[in-house]
Amino acid sequence: MRLRILGCSGGIGGNLRTTSMLLDHDVLIDAGTGIGDLSLAEMCVIDHVFVTHSHLDHIACLPLLVDSVGFMRDQPLVIHATDETLDILRQHVFNWEIWPDFTEIPSLHQPILRYERIVLGETVDMGGRKITPLPANHVVPAVGYQIDSGKTSLVFTGDTTTCDALWEEVNRIRNLEYLIVETAFSNAEKELAVVSKHLCPSLLAEELCKLKLNPKIYITHLKPGEIELTMQEISDCVGNFVPKMLQNGQIFEF
Template sequence: MKLRVLGCSGGIGGRHLRTTSFLVDHDILIDAGTGVADLSIAELAAIDHVFLTHAHLDHIASLPLMVDTVADRRRQPLTVYGTAAVLASLQRHIFNWSIWPDFTEIPDREQPLMRYQPLAVQQTVDLDGRRITALPADHTVPAAGYCLDSGAGSLVFSGDTGPCADFWAAVNGIPNLRHLIIECAFSNGEAALATASKHFYPHLLAAELQKLLWPCEIHVTHLKPGKIELTMEEIESSLGDFKPHMLQNNQILDF
């Protein structure tokens, strides 16, 4: 499997700042932040599956426009996966005919442009041998992470989360783990804000990573614009033994 980073910033502003979205192979999206908008129409039309970690705007912003853009190019519904609570938020607050059309009813309910597929935590979807499993997470709204398993290796994405014992228990049950993409939204000086909003900051992330049993590449995502350099300096100071990397737009991870 191959993951291409379309967006990994905690905000927008500037040529390289796109919010969370990863393209897996050519047909799977993990989250649908503003980075999706950089894809061509043909690339958008090739996406058949979207897995959402949660319903916050920076992780779903491109989804409504994407469905509309490729409507005339698709012969099957776009399948959107997430926990029942995440999908309920989309139905209630986005695809509700007030903010955006409900594409699960267009052109009709029997042949819609989009369909929802609820996932329970720890449930696995097999897409032609590519296994995608929802993992526990603890955020201010219902949320999940994901494990992507090619058979040869696995990649885990935490999504937005704070400390979560069940997340680490799940990750430590993945012996072929190669990559861990984990958020760190705030600097140490913003620890109170990070705690209130259930995000990581460098000191907390360093403590949580002590629970990781498998050696793997650590990739840091969701850094806030304007604090990227400061937060990465603190991460490198706090997490030096883990040799963390800052995730970059257009980076490719093979596994």
């Protein structure tokens, strides 16, 4: 199983792209601006998108993806998300006002887009690739994901702040090899992190104290202009772990 990081930034500018990850060739985890670097041929074979939550940096290119390649496909693109997130996408994105409702195009019987409900803790088996929604604590309904190849697992927290339930589930994953965890703000912006339900380095350190396993840890969602500062603060705050910055274009094989 191969996971390619298409975008992992908390913003845009220069070479920065927002959150999106390509699992093998046909499954996306989130649909931020990183999708825009894919070719039409690469986009055309994506069959499934697993969305962590509805914020723009995680769905920005989803409407454009559907529009760009939908009519080249012979089956609907399937969006997997919680009921709450699907409701937000229906009401506020694919609503004919912001973007066409592709669940009705070209017809109700042969749509370009289809929604599939996911439930916290219930695994979706994608041909032996097991994707399980994990708890997250954000300002909108949100999940993280465990991606299990059968041999090893990778966890992506999505956007979250302090969340005991997340670490309880993570600590049960005995084949955990990689942990991708957000840290959106520097310590000087801790109050903003708390209000917006993100992590800063000091909060990350508190959360990692709950981790009983020893995976390789990568930091995502760093804000433009604060990348070096935040990574230095993480290095200073985090004790037994040595987190690395997630890189656009990075590939995990597991």
